Amino acid sequence: MAASARQTAALNHALALAHALAAAERGLPVIPLSRSKLPALRSPHRGERRHVPCRGECGLPGHGVHDATTDPSAVRALFAAAPWASGYGIACGRAPHRLIGVDLDVREADDETPDGTDGVAALRDLARRHGFTVPPTVTVLTPGGGRHLWLTGPPDVVVPNSAGRLAPGVDIRGCGGYLVGPGSITSRGTYRLAAGSADLAPAPCPPALLTLVAPPPPPPPPAPDHPSPPGPAAAEGLIRFVLASPHGQRNTRLFWAACRAYENGAPAPLLAALTTAALTTGLPEPEVHATLASAATITSRPPPPGLPA
Template sequence: MATSDRRSATLALAHALSAAERGLPVIPLSATKLPALRSPHRDDALPTPCHGECGRPGHGVHDATTDPAAVRALFAAAPWATGYGIACGRPPHHLIGIDLDVTPADAAMGTPADATAELRHLALQHLFTLPPTVTVLTPSGGRHLWLTGPPDVVVPNSAGRLAPGIDIRGAGGYLVGPGSVTARGAYRLAQGSANLDPAPCPRALLRLIAPPTPPRRPHHDPTGPRHGRGLVHFVLTAHEGQRNTRLFWAACRAYENGLGDSLTDALTTAAVHTGLTEREARATILSAARLSGTRCPAT
């Protein structure tokens, strides 16, 4: 390993341990920003629905931990790691990442999409103010805003759904931590961020990025067949911009109530009816199954 790589690996571990000490679960990342450890099930004949229950590292964000000894063990198993990821949606912070990019919105037209401006527009439109919070500058010129969410709200990951150039990192996702070095450069804290804690997500913004709560109905058996029909109807009535979040919410509720496997096909059909592709729908349901800690549905 080259001296510069060894130094980056040492610094990555130091930064990861510091983050873990603040209650942020971490995993080692390679220079590509992907989890540094490969899945121990990659050579299995059949897909294995394992989130780390096997006791071996290599399960991506499911390996994330705040235990210093476990962090050191993960980095020892991946000495090539030059960065670290911070798992979102996990206690105690229930971190939400607002990823703001500056990228071409339309390469043919050459029109730049400034995600920061898009977020300001949303704040004016929906009457919320972004509080001072931890801000990480990315090598590409973008920034990550760290916010915290309530423990009873599951915020899904999304890319460009909120507005062009704005990605959301929620449950099952991770943020590249400051101090990480990637193939494109280093991630660093913005000036004035070092002494800040992640601020609570404004309620109006939370309503935009979290799945909506369907209205309660009286005399409703949450585990009976009507509940399954209600979840399918909830997905069917989604408008553009709500389709993925509604499907994710419905699939989570289905798995929590033991209906996940039996509703997979119906939820997929409903999502395709609203405009998602079958592949997108089944990937979202798979994410919900993993988050709910159950066996994943067949894909």
């Protein structure tokens, strides 16, 4: 690498660290990102023969969004371990802000999308049809012409990640996802705060939009005096349903299956099996526990002892 290129990389790294530290000071958990927008640090388990379902419990960096932290010393350590990092990611769904990222893509027409993609117009149409207004909030302009809207969610709602579920060009970054922070330099360009965003705080997600992005609530369950647990075939069906979750629907499927389990008495072995199935799909353990707790709350049935309340 030429001297000028090394100097540029060092400057980009220093700027990314400075932006990440400023975000951490505001209570936003951050991780270093490479120019590809992916986590800069590789998994410490990549050479192991047996899959290790670790989300940072080993104490080593390299677990993606699970490394995200607001501790300045830890942020500096992560960036020191990734001197090639030129950006930073902000973990969504984490206290205190519990960010919900609305990622609006704007793309020109091509062979795959003859009409192009306009996530901004799609969100405007959703707002009109569902009767909500997107409040002034932190807005980040992406190099591709799109934008990220930062909203906050309530502590008792787990918002899953999704891509195009609400409308083409409208992706949601929720628990287990991250947003590229403003000031990050990527291979496609720099992410920048929109004019007027610098002094704003993330606004609360409008209730109607929250209903769209959160897992759908189950229909009111029957309330027998002594609910019967699901039979073996039904239980196996719920477990298979969770195991077959495609990326972007893992949280939603677990929530639905857990609601069905709670409606029928929530036997501990079934909840344990659903937990194992969700972990197998790659959901982080804290996210699994939070989703089970949300299902228990909505169905008004406390989880049995030994499982998350």
